[in-house]
Amino acid sequence: MKNINRRDFLKTTAAGVSICALGTATAKGTDKTLPEDRIGILVDTDACVGCRHCEWACRKAHDLPTPELDAYSDESVFREYRRPDAGSYTVVNKFENEKNPLLPVHAKIQCMHCDRPACVSACIVGAFTKNDDGSVTWDTGKCIGCRYCMVACPFQIPTYDYDRAIDPLIRKCDLCEDRRKGGEKLPACVAICPNEALIFGKKGDVLQIAKKRIKRNPDTYVNHIYGEHEVGGTTWMYIAGKDFGKLKMPPLSLNPAPGISESIQHGIFAYFVPPVTIYALLGLMMWVTKKRKNDKQEKISSENEKEGGES
Amino acid sequence: MIPAPVKHKFLTPGVIILIVIAVNGLAFLAMRFIYGIGAVTNLDNVTPWGLWIGVDVAAGVALAAGGFTSAALGHVMHREHYHDIIRPALLTAMLGYTFVAFAVFVDIGRWYFIWHPLVMWNGNSALFEVGICVMIYMTVLYIEFFPIVTERFIGRMNLPRPFGFLNKPVDRMLRYLDSRLSISMFVFIIAGVVLSTLHQSSLGTLMVIAGQKMHPLWQTPILPLLFLLSAIAVGFPMVIFESLIASRSFKMKPEMEILSRLGRMVPVIIAIYLAFKVTDLVIRETFKYVMVFDTAAWMFIAEMMLLIIPFFMLLIRKVTNSALGLFIAAGFVVAGVLLNRINNFIVAYQPYYDPVKYIPSFGEISVTVGCIALLVLAYRAIVMIFPVISQKRSEIIKKI
Numbered sequence: 001m002k003n004i005n006r007r008d009f010l011k012t013t014a015a016g017v018s019i020c021a022l023g024t025a026t027a028k029g030t031d032k033t034l035p036e037d038r039i040g041i042l043v044d045t046d047a048c049v050g051c052r053h054c055e056w057a058c059r060k061a062h063d064l065p066t067p068e069l070d071a072y073s074d075e076s077v078f079r080e081y082r083r084p085d086a087g088s089y090t091v092v093n094k095f096e097n098e099k100n101p102l103l104p105v106h107a108k109i110q111c112m113h114c115d116r117p118a119c120v121s122a123c124i125v126g127a128f129t130k131n132d133d134g135s136v137t138w139d140t141g142k143c144i145g146c147r148y149c150m151v152a153c154p155f156q157i158p159t160y161d162y163d164r165a166i167d168p169l170i171r172k173c174d175l176c177e178d179r180r181k182g183g184e185k186l187p188a189c190v191a192i193c194p195n196e197a198l199i200f201g202k203k204g205d206v207l208q209i210a211k212k213r214i215k216r217n218p219d220t221y222v223n224h225i226y227g228e229h230e231v232g233g234t235t236w237m238y239i240a241g242k243d244f245g246k247l248k249m250p251p252l253s254l255n256p257a258p259g260i261s262e263s264i265q266h267g268i269f270a271y272f273v274p275p276v277t278i279y280a281l282l283g284l285m286m287w288v289t290k291k292r293k294n295d296k297q298e299k300i301s302s303e304n305e306k307e308g309g310e311s
Numbered sequence: 312m313i314p315a316p317v318k319h320k321f322l323t324p325g326v327i328i329l330i331v332i333a334v335n336g337l338a339f340l341a342m343r344f345i346y347g348i349g350a351v352t353n354l355d356n357v358t359p360w361g362l363w364i365g366v367d368v369a370a371g372v373a374l375a376a377g378g379f380t381s382a383a384l385g386h387v388m389h390r391e392h393y394h395d396i397i398r399p400a401l402l403t404a405m406l407g408y409t410f411v412a413f414a415v416f417v418d419i420g421r422w423y424f425i426w427h428p429l430v431m432w433n434g435n436s437a438l439f440e441v442g443i444c445v446m447i448y449m450t451v452l453y454i455e456f457f458p459i460v461t462e463r464f465i466g467r468m469n470l471p472r473p474f475g476f477l478n479k480p481v482d483r484m485l486r487y488l489d490s491r492l493s494i495s496m497f498v499f500i501i502a503g504v505v506l507s508t509l510h511q512s513s514l515g516t517l518m519v520i521a522g523q524k525m526h527p528l529w530q531t532p533i534l535p536l537l538f539l540l541s542a543i544a545v546g547f548p549m550v551i552f553e554s555l556i557a558s559r560s561f562k563m564k565p566e567m568e569i570l571s572r573l574g575r576m577v578p579v580i581i582a583i584y585l586a587f588k589v590t591d592l593v594i595r596e597t598f599k600y601v602m603v604f605d606t607a608a609w610m611f612i613a614e615m616m617l618l619i620i621p622f623f624m625l626l627i628r629k630v631t632n633s634a635l636g637l638f639i640a641a642g643f644v645v646a647g648v649l650l651n652r653i654n655n656f657i658v659a660y661q662p663y664y665d666p667v668k669y670i671p672s673f674g675e676i677s678v679t680v681g682c683i684a685l686l687v688l689a690y691r692a693i694v695m696i697f698p699v700i701s702q703k704r705s706e707i708i709k710k711i
Contacts, residue, residue: 083664085356122520124442126433144427145420147359148438152520156662159356160420162349168420250663253523260532261520262435268512268535269440275505282387282501289389 034115038134038235039175040203041190042210043108045240045247046220048197050078050094050106054189058090058110061179061188081248084110086161089173090189095247105240107247108189108198111136111157111173112227113235114257121258122152134203134235135175143170154231154250154257175235203235210239232256312566314398314698316463319561321695329684336681339674340417348420351674357662360418362671365656366679367414370649371407372445372514373542378404378452379507380546386500395701396569398459399557400550402690402699405452410686412449415442417678437516444510451503454492461489463697511542518655527597528611529659533587540584541648547573548621548644553690555638557700560691565634566701574631577644581622588615610650610658617647 052072059066064087078094090110097105113136120128120136127142128149138149145168149158161168176187184191190200199206207228214221226244227237230252238244245251268274343351354361381400385393416422428442465485468478515538518525531537551570558565592598601608621643630636657669671679694700 083356118520118522121435122438123433124436124438125427125431126436126439127431142424142427142431143421144424145422146415146418146438147420148436148517150356150359151518151524151660154522154524156357156524156664160359161347162352162354163347164420165343165345165347165350168347248664250523257522258435258520261437261516264516264519264532264535265435265437265440265513268509268516269434275509278508279501279505282383282504283497286387286389286497286501289387293389293391 034130034134035132036204037202038132039113040134040201040206041187041236042199042206043236043238044197044199044213045105045107045238047195048092048106048108049195050075050092050104051194052077052092053192053194054090054108054198055088055092057188057192058173059088061176062089062174064088084157084172085159086169086171089171093248095242097241099241105242105247107238107240107249109155110189110236111175112155113173113175114154114231115234116232116256116258118152118154118231118257119149119158121262122148124148133175135177136235137174137177138170140169145170152257154252156250206237210237214239229254232259312395312701312703314395314459314701316696316698317561317563317694317700317702319695321691323560325560326688326691329688332684333681333688336677336679336684339677340681342674343417343678344422348418351672351678353669353672353675355667355669357665357667358660358669360656360660361669362657362675362679363414363418365653366649367682368411368418369514369517369656370652371411371414372511373538373545373648373652374549374645375404375407375411376507376511376542376546377550378407378546379504380543381550382455382500383504386497387504392572393569395566396550396554396573398699398701399554399694400546401452401455401459402693403549403553405449405456406686406689406693408445408449408452410682411445414679414682437513437520440513441510441517444506444513448503448506448510451499451506454499455496455503458489458492458496459697459699461485461492465489507542508539512536512539514538515655518659521660524660524662526600526607526659526661527595528592528600528607529655531591531595531597533591534655537584537588537591540580540587541651544577544580544584544618545644545648547577548641551637551641552645555634555641557694561700563700563702567632567634567637570634570637571631574625574637574640577641578622578625581618581625581644585615585618585622607654607658607661610654614647614650614654617643617650621647 053069056066056069056072058064075094081093082091084091090108092106092108095105095107097103113134115130115134117128117130117136119138120130123138124146125142125144127140128136128138130136145160147158147160147170149170150156150160158170158172160170176184176189179188180186186200190198199209201209207225210225210228214223214225220241221239222241222243224244225237225239226249227234232255238247238249240247339351348354352361352363377400381393381397384390385397416425419425428439429446433439465482468482468485470477470481512535515534515536518530519532519534522530551573554570555565557563592601601611621640624630624636624640624643627636630640660669
């Protein structure tokens with residue numbers, strides 16, 4: 001969104017809150033308290049050298065077609081801004097560095113694993129789950145391919161196999177769910193990163209590290225941890241030497257992404273009180289008007305009945 | 312005036328054109344199922360929803376709103392005067408929702424799992440609510456239509472030779488169902504109205520979760536209310552629009568007396584809708600985005616004009632009393648709400664990273680237009696078989 005600013009969105013939210021005051025029900029699913037020791041991962045774009053080994057490891061870990069590691073030293077891919085797609089769940093992009101043109105900035109993107117994920121809220125069949133470890137995963141067996149998660153995601157992350165007629169999949173980073181279940185501690189990208197640009201740990205600890213790095217090098221970093229507060233906080237967080245807008249990270253509101261939508265939804269339904277009330281009112285109206293009509297018909301002679309309708 | 316099957320030739324030059332359009336659509340539809348969504352549409356990871364959701368589903372549901380608005384007027388409020396329009400409106404709604412359900416089936420990638428929402432629930436999802444409500448409402452519409460089927464066949468069962476022995480039992484079954492239904496029909500009629508108000512509004516909630524990806528001219532927490540109001544506003548214009556087309560196509564006298572009265576109610580609802588829409592623009596100060604005069608702004612202006620013009624037209628007696636005036640005004644409202652849905656689902660969807668602006672492909676348009684053509688053909692066939700359209704007794708006898 002080019003010309004929306006945070007103020008607009010806060011206003012929207014304020015109006016939304018007043019709507020949800022109508023319905024007392026609170027959002028359930030995505031509002032649960034998250035464990036303190038959930039995962040956090042910091043991307044230090046200043047430390048990233050753009051070797052793209054994480055891309056290679058990610059593909060390998062997810063059994064996607066993977067070129068040889070040597071092929072990843074080819075810098076020409078950086079000419080175009082790339083996005084994750086059905087064949088790669090993470091990509092690294094290169095950006096200019098005004099402070100030091102010789103040291104370009106690299107930023108890896110993947111699913112942010114939001115603390116209040118819009119996809120979990122949106123999914124029509126509830127295929128997405130926000131796990132206790134912080135990761136957002138999904139059950140492909142449930143998916144009907146409606147792509148509403150893609151509409152909902154503020155980071156435009158989930159991708160879809162548009163070219164498959166049968167069994168097209170929604171795909172995104174799953175924080176190496178299978179790999180970690182298999183006993184590995186780290187996701188493949190973090191494990192392979194040669195430069196400690198990716199720091200994996202408990203979210204609280206990782207945040208402290210990020211803050212410390214900014215404090216120690218105020219000239220290097222802008223004072224903003226992207227993902228600390230954006231859309232209610234995310235598992236992946238970023239620190240950078242330049243404004244995040246210049247790294248093509250969307251400027252997002254601090255409100256949880258599904259917030260207003262769920263409030264409206266629960267307001268309209270609020271334990272089925274509104275629908276049942278409308279039903280009762282309409283029934284009453286039907287009964288009253290029917291009675292009035294019958295009374296009228298009794299008065300009027302049977303003359304009109306020849307022309308009358310079927311009821 | 313009693314409802315009766317229309318006696319008319321089925322094939323006319325217009326109908327043949329419709330068949331050609333439908334066949335073209337079916338060809339692309341086959342491609343979609345053989346080669347996948349990517350082969351036919353211009354959708355991608357940036358724009359996951361396009362014409363099929365914006366027009367076939369969202370606008371389809373809105374334009375089928377005549378079913379519940381006329382049911383509310385005729386059955387719930389017992390305004391006998393309007394009974395003649397209930398059946399055509401019901402048929403439109405029934406076919407319209409069938410068309411919507413089919414469009415969903417086509418658009419979702421894993422169509423063979425379309426039944427999943429029935430057993431896998433997510434109460435937080437607006438889409439889940441829309442899906443379930445539309446499914447139930449479609450069933451209700453079929454139940455509401457059933458008496459028209461029994462009316463056609465009771466006492467007239469005449470199956471061809473080898474099945475002749477079935478005539479009597481089927482007749483008895485129809486009579487039984489008809490008598491049961493006539494007692495309980497009010498339950499379904501009220502349910503139909505309630506379900507409609509629910510999913511018409513939830514269809515608006517759908518895009519709220521897109522948050523900042525949606526242009527501020529359309530993104531607002533009152534979207535569900537705006538969707539509901541605009542659906543109610545387009546209900547009667549749609550009834551008028553197709554009633555006038557049908558009477559022209561079948562060379563019958565338009566039922567101007569009813570249609571004019573319906574037309575005069577429309578400005579009230581449009582006014583309420585516009586009041587909310589404009590107030591929202593002012594409160595959120597989003598009117599400044601109109602002054603930019605970019606594509607989105609122009610689309611917004613077009614959408615608003617298509618509702619403001621008929622608002623004034625329908626206030627004039629001369630317009631509501633003439634078939635042509637009424638037709639044009641109703642056409643404006645229909646186009647306005649159609650454009651509103653297109654704007655909400657396609658034009659307003661402007662994500663942060665959006666290198667290629669989505670424009671529907673020829674294949675997508677073919678499928679949409681082809682399905683609409685099929686819908687019109689089905690409507691034509693059904694009104695010729697079943698007693699849907701009310702006609703003067705003299706006219707019916709004359710044609711028989």
